[in-house]
Amino acid sequence: MPWKPSDFQITSLGEARYNAADFESIRNVTSDTLFVNDRERVPHQVVFQEGDPLDTSRAFEKAGPREKLFFNPGEVNAAIVTCGGICPGLNDVIRALFMELHYIYQARSVLGFRYGLRGFDPASGLDPIELNHERVSDIQAYGGTMLGTSRGHVAADVVVDRLQAHNIQILFVIGGDGTQRAAHTIWEEVARRGAKIAIIGVPKTIDNDINYVYKTFGFDTAVSFARDALEAAHIEAKGNPKGIGLVKVMGRDSGFIAAYATLASITVNYTLIPEMDFHLDGNHGLLNHLEKRMADKNHAVIVVAEGAGQHLLPESERERDASGNIKHGDIGVYLKQRINQHFKQKGLEVNLKYFDPSYMLRSLPANAQDRIFAANLARFAVHAAMAGKTDMMIGRRFNQFIHVPIPIAVANRKKITLDSELWMAVLQATGQPAKMF
Numbered sequence: 271m272p273w274k275p276s277d278f279q280i281t282s283l284g285e286a287r288y289n290a291a292d293f294e295s296i297r298n299v300t301s302d303t304l305f306v307n308d309r310e311r312v313p314h315q316v317v318f319q320e321g322d323p324l325d326t327s328r329a330f331e332k333a334g335p336r337e338k339l340f341f342n343p344g345e346v347n348a349a350i351v352t353c354g355g356i357c358p359g360l361n362d363v364i365r366a367l368f369m370e371l372h373y374i375y376q377a378r379s380v381l382g383f384r385y386g387l388r389g390f391d392p393a394s395g396l397d398p399i400e401l402n403h404e405r406v407s408d409i410q411a412y413g414g415t416m417l418g419t420s421r422g423h424v425a426a427d428v429v430v431d432r433l434q435a436h437n438i439q440i441l442f443v444i445g446g447d448g449t450q451r452a453a454h455t456i457w458e459e460v461a462r463r464g465a466k467i468a469i470i471g472v473p474k475t476i477d478n479d480i481n482y483v484y485k486t487f488g489f490d491t492a493v494s495f496a497r498d499a500l501e502a503a504h505i506e507a508k509g510n511p512k513g514i515g516l517v518k519v520m521g522r523d524s525g526f527i528a529a530y531a532t533l534a535s536i537t538v539n540y541t542l543i544p545e546m547d548f549h550l551d552g553n554h555g556l557l558n559h560l561e562k563r564m565a566d567k568n569h570a571v572i573v574v575a576e577g578a579g580q581h582l583l584p585e586s587e588r589e590r591d592a593s594g595n596i597k598h599g600d601i602g603v604y605l606k607q608r609i610n611q612h613f614k615q616k617g618l619e620v621n622l623k624y625f626d627p628s629y630m631l632r633s634l635p636a637n638a639q640d641r642i643f644a645a646n647l648a649r650f651a652v653h654a655a656m657a658g659k660t661d662m663m664i665g666r667r668f669n670q671f672i673h674v675p676i677p678i679a680v681a682n683r684k685k686i687t688l689d690s691e692l693w694m695a696v697l698q699a700t701g702q703p704a705k706m707f
């Protein structure tokens with residue numbers, strides 16, 4: 271998509287009205303040098319040809335505490351909602367949002383809406399909960415989200431009615447691409463009403479498929495767990511005569527978990543991701559290649575992302591979830607069946623052990639890296655909101671936290687390109703052919 275420089279300008283609720291330095295708690299923790307001004311930019315690209323000028327026309331606002339605030343922090347009622355699938359680190363984000371709002375900005379109140387957007391619908395009977403120190407202090411130790419989450423459509427006017435009924439000035443929307451799209455429609459409704467409510471997105475996706483966030487929180491935790499599963503599969507494969515370990519991991523449209531877990535474990539022989547085309551049958555197909563490997567090496571490990579090889583499955587298996595996302599057919603079970611069938615037909619022994627750790631890797635508490643990252647995203651989200659930024663998501667590029675306009679963040683899904691360094695590393699680590707069709 272051709273970007274216009276203006277696409278990178280962040281929407282704001284209006285002119286700054288307050289000086290952060292006038293508020294005791296902010297002054298105590300934020301030195302003058304920490305304040306970021308609105309003209310500080312992080313370029314879209316950092317690699318350039320020697321001799322060519324660096325294109326600075328397309329650049330993101332740098333995130334960070336602003337000296338000038340739009341809201342008087344002490345008058346702010348903020349709200350938080352978590353949507354989509356669960357992910358390690360959600361509770362860390364909620365906790366850090368609360369702590370930053372309450373202790374640093376001394377906001378008046380922080381409400382947590384329950385079970386995703388559903389919690390805004392009066393028909394759901396779900397009342398928001400008022401967050402306080404006791405309620406959030408230990409939540410980071412648990413996986414999932416203390417607020418609950420859900421999928422499914424709720425009209426933006428219903429959400430904004432509820433925000434206005436609770437006199438909310440800032441809404442933090444934690445979730446994946448669907449959630450960020452929802453946040454944009456909520457902002458459109460807010461803007462239509464001329465309401466002064468900031469809508470700030472915090473990107474969450476176990477699949478790591480959101481652009482402009484080098485890695486989403488929870489992804490690291492998921493990869494570590496997936497690596498353990500791959501190592502278990504390797505031990506099973508080597509410990510049984512003619513053993514095959516087959517592991518299915520999450521990754522609806524992007525195969526980042528499968529690819530990174532492969533690199534982290536280096537026991538994998540075939541990594542199958544949604545971005546690649548592959549066939550099972552034929553000379554160059556997976557089954558023929560696997561048969562040769564089994565004759566040579568007597569064992570194999572295969573990792574498959576849930577969205578891989580969907581073209582191999584019968585069309586009828588494709589349903590949609592409540593949010594409209596395609597529910598993929600079970601490629602793991604299908605592969606297991608086809609591999610067993612292939613070797614049986616050939617009269618060859620095979621002992622296939624199938625692992626499906628998908629949901630387990632989403633439900634863990636965050637590891638150290640993810641915890642640090644999740645809490646940082648939350649702090650930067652609060653700074654942006656207090657400065658009156660809106661319709662934006664916190665991102666991270668080139669080691670900098672940035673403000674990303676939501677329409678840009680959701681314009682394309684982040685995927686593995688098959689000529690990337692990442693995929694070359696996977697091909698090198700597995701030794702699988704670059705083409706299996």
Ligand SMILES: Nc1ncnc2c1ncn2[C@@H]1O[C@H](COP(=O)(O)OP(=O)(O)OP(=O)(O)O)[C@@H](O)[C@H]1O
Nearest residue numbers: 354355421422423445446447448449451452475593
């Ligand atoms: N285009 C859209 N417009 C308005 N709301 C949307 C849109 N897409 C999704 N939503 C809403 O956003 C919420 C979350 O969406 P979804 O279930 O797709 O999860 P997600 O945020 O993409 O997270 P995950 O990474 O788990 O898929 C749902 O309540 C859904 O109805």
Ligand SMILES: O=P(O)(O)OC[C@H]1O[C@](O)(CO)[C@@H](O)[C@@H]1O
Nearest residue numbers: 354355356476477520521522591
């Ligand atoms: O939670 P659900 O609705 O079963 O969704 C599972 C999907 O959610 C994700 O984990 C993203 O959150 C995908 O990898 C997976 O396809």
Ligand SMILES: [Mg+2]
Nearest residue numbers: 354446447448
């Ligand atoms: Mg999604």
